[in-house]
Amino acid sequence: MFEDTFLTIKGCKIRFRRHGTGPVVLYLHGANGVPKVQPFLFELAKSFDVIVPEHPGFGESDEPSWLENMQDLVYFYLDLMDQLHLEHVHVIGSSLGGWLAMELALRQPSRFSSLTLIGAAGIRIPEAQPGDIFLWSPEKAAQKTFKNPALVAWAIDNPLDQDTTLKNRHTCALLAWAPRLHNPMLAKWLHRLTMPVQLVWGEDDEIMPLPYAHALQKLISQSLLSVYPNCGHLPQVEKSEEFVELVTHFISKVAQS
Amino acid sequence: MKVMLFHLMSYADLDFEATKDYETVWLNLPNRFFDPVKCNALYNRYLDELESAEPLGFDGVAVNEHHQTAYGLMPSPIVMASALARRTKRVKIAILGSALPLREHPLTVAEEHAMIDVLSGGRLISGFVRGIGAEYHTFGLNPTISHDRFHEAHDLIVQAWTKPGPFAFTGHHYNHEYVNLWPRPFQQPHPPIWVPSQGSKETIDWAAHPDRRYTYLQTFSPAKVVGKYLKSYRDTAESFGYEASDSQLGWAVPIYVADTDERARQEAKKPFELFRNRLLKMPFEMLLPPGYSSRASLKGIMAAKASLTQELTLETAIDMGMVICGSPETVKDSITDYWNDLKFDNLLTMMHFGNLSQELTQNSMQLFAKKVLPQIQALQSQSMVEV
Numbered sequence: 081m082f083e084d085t086f087l088t089i090k091g092c093k094i095r096f097r098r099h100g101t102g103p104v105v106l107y108l109h110g111a112n113g114v115p116k117v118q119p120f121l122f123e124l125a126k127s128f129d130v131i132v133p134e135h136p137g138f139g140e141s142d143e144p145s146w147l148e149n150m151q152d153l154v155y156f157y158l159d160l161m162d163q164l165h166l167e168h169v170h171v172i173g174s175s176l177g178g179w180l181a182m183e184l185a186l187r188q189p190s191r192f193s194s195l196t197l198i199g200a201a202g203i204r205i206p207e208a209q210p211g212d213i214f215l216w217s218p219e220k221a222a223q224k225t226f227k228n229p230a231l232v233a234w235a236i237d238n239p240l241d242q243d244t245t246l247k248n249r250h251t252c253a254l255l256a257w258a259p260r261l262h263n264p265m266l267a268k269w270l271h272r273l274t275m276p277v278q279l280v281w282g283e284d285d286e287i288m289p290l291p292y293a294h295a296l297q298k299l300i301s302q303s304l305l306s307v308y309p310n311c312g313h314l315p316q317v318e319k320s321e322e323f324v325e326l327v328t329h330f331i332s333k334v335a336q337s
Numbered sequence: 338m339k340v341m342l343f344h345l346m347s348y349a350d351l352d353f354e355a356t357k358d359y360e361t362v363w364l365n366l367p368n369r370f371f372d373p374v375k376c377n378a379l380y381n382r383y384l385d386e387l388e389s390a391e392p393l394g395f396d397g398v399a400v401n402e403h404h405q406t407a408y409g410l411m412p413s414p415i416v417m418a419s420a421l422a423r424r425t426k427r428v429k430i431a432i433l434g435s436a437l438p439l440r441e442h443p444l445t446v447a448e449e450h451a452m453i454d455v456l457s458g459g460r461l462i463s464g465f466v467r468g469i470g471a472e473y474h475t476f477g478l479n480p481t482i483s484h485d486r487f488h489e490a491h492d493l494i495v496q497a498w499t500k501p502g503p504f505a506f507t508g509h510h511y512n513h514e515y516v517n518l519w520p521r522p523f524q525q526p527h528p529p530i531w532v533p534s535q536g537s538k539e540t541i542d543w544a545a546h547p548d549r550r551y552t553y554l555q556t557f558s559p560a561k562v563v564g565k566y567l568k569s570y571r572d573t574a575e576s577f578g579y580e581a582s583d584s585q586l587g588w589a590v591p592i593y594v595a596d597t598d599e600r601a602r603q604e605a606k607k608p609f610e611l612f613r614n615r616l617l618k619m620p621f622e623m624l625l626p627p628g629y630s631s632r633a634s635l636k637g638i639m640a641a642k643a644s645l646t647q648e649l650t651l652e653t654a655i656d657m658g659m660v661i662c663g664s665p666e667t668v669k670d671s672i673t674d675y676w677n678d679l680k681f682d683n684l685l686t687m688m689h690f691g692n693l694s695q696e697l698t699q700n701s702m703q704l705f706a707k708k709v710l711p712q713i714q715a716l717q718s719q720s721m722v723e724v
Contacts, residue, residue, distance in 0.1 A: 254627075
């Protein structure tokens with residue numbers, strides 16, 4: 081079972097879950113937080129020491145007044161890593177969390193052993209407009225997030241409670257409304273990410289469409305890309321088994337080298 | 338009571354049939370449905386209507402700001418207010434209002450409003466708004482900082498109008514090394530500031546504060562809601578330790594007058610229902626982006642969502658006091674009753690709505706001016722008389 085507790089970092093209390101042994105894997109969630117520990121995290125915890133925080137402003141974590149943009153979240157996580165003495169971390173970042181992962185690794189590259197970026201936000205390319213997550217109704221958001229109709233139906237039938245939904249949406253807007261889902265100053269420095277990077281994308285991602293994967297692959301020259309057909313924005317949920325196998329292999333290999 | 342003519346300048350010539358499958362006329366209705374030749378005629382017609390307010394005896398004219406929509410053709414109310422400043426001599430000119438947070442440099446609002454105030458010899462009423470939710474989508478401006486930017490932009494503008502320049506302004510959102518307004522406003526210390534709103538506790542608390550005492554204008558709402566927020570303003574003023582004057586309160590409401598009640602209802606029905614059910618309609622996520630309203634307000638609005646999105650007939654809207662429509666006698670009595678009940682000193686009449694024709698708009702305005710306006714302008718509360 082995941083240890084489910086709260087952690088206070090310089091006065092900011094966040095929900096914090098941790099389980100497993102082995103190399104440290106830090107999971108950075110996307111716009112909808114991590115209300116529940118999903119099956120892929122349990123699977124990863126069989127091989128790794130998996131850390132699952134909820135970002136400030138999401139879920140049951142505090143909403144500090146200092147949180148105004150992605151940079152603030154980045155420095156918060158560096159504080160968190162200092163407090164937990166994390167020096168060799170494998171990060172898995174999904175969507176907004178993928179953006180956060182790149183920003184973190186650029187600031188202190190030596191502390192990050194590898195990055196796994198899933199449908200990552202963070203850059204903007206003229207060829208593809210990200211989905212307008214802020215204009216979608218909950219039903220449409222579910223349809224745009226998943227390809228599998230059963231998952232769409234499940235997401236529509238099992239919404240988060242209203243308070244959490246509104247809180248998550250607020251913080252997501254705070255971080256990513258404008259510039260929409262990216263930092264215009266990020267792409268030009270991505271060549272400085274020299275650690276192993278695995279990109280994971282759903283072929284049918286309608287939030288960060290596939291051209292973003294190809295753009296990141298070019299910007300981070302050593303990166304590997306795995307694309308899942310019949311899959312939306314969250315391959316870790318929609319193609320859970322394949323994802324776990326791929327990422328377990330990738331991180332284990334990096335950790336052994 | 339002061340009575341002003343408030344124009345929204347809707348794109349009345351929209352092909353409502355061809356666009357009926359679009360969810361909304363805001364934000365993403367393709368602009369191939371816009372025809373500049375038709376708009377040329379509409380702009381000139383609407384300005385004629387506003388200019389006629391002066392000889393008809395209105396106390397003022399009013400325009401507003403909305404972006405990328407067939408609901409209203411004034412992305413810049415400043416442009417229309419400038420035109421009106423030259424073509425009128427007596428009436429107040431109200432900009433209701435300029436959407437402060439949408440400006441990258443609110444100092445330009447201070448400048449443009451000061452220009453109109455000087456040009457018109459001190460006839461400007463300066464309205465400050467945040468812009469509606471849809472406009473945060475339009476401008477790509479982060480709605481979570483909307484309130485904060487509004488307050489800071491307000492401070493900058495008022496300081497620019499009142500504080501001797503040059504001075505430096507250091508804010509969280511706006512920074513200027515040299516604030517030194519040329520021209521300064523004609524009115525001293527500055528033009529009256531009005532705050533039009535659909536009603537929120539945050540806005541009322543801010544506008545009613547003793548440092549400001551800005552006129553609060555409740556926009557298109559059922560009379561019950563108007564009553565609730567005007568009362569809330571008075572209560573807030575009282576909690577600050579002063580009594581709000583009627584001149585601090587206003588109501589903007591569509592009005593239509595014809596010879597008889599029956600004829601008025603018949604003529605206003607389609608244009609009003611078009612206004613209410615088509616031009617104002619937009620998806621919830623477009624209207625209320627995250628952070629635009631407090632989460633407490635948002636939850637209240639979500640609970641009332643069904644009634645907000647329900648289509649209304651003219652008859653229901655009349656019963657709800659969202660529109661005043663009928664013979665001159667009916668309209669006069671109705672306004673007098675609302676006034677007795679709510680006590681507001683500013684009535685903003687929206688005498689054009691939806692696609693109401695030029696002929697019907699003019700007829701209604703003339704009847705209103707002749708048979709309603711003098712009587713309601715004479716309405717004056719006891720407290721005002723004593724003062």
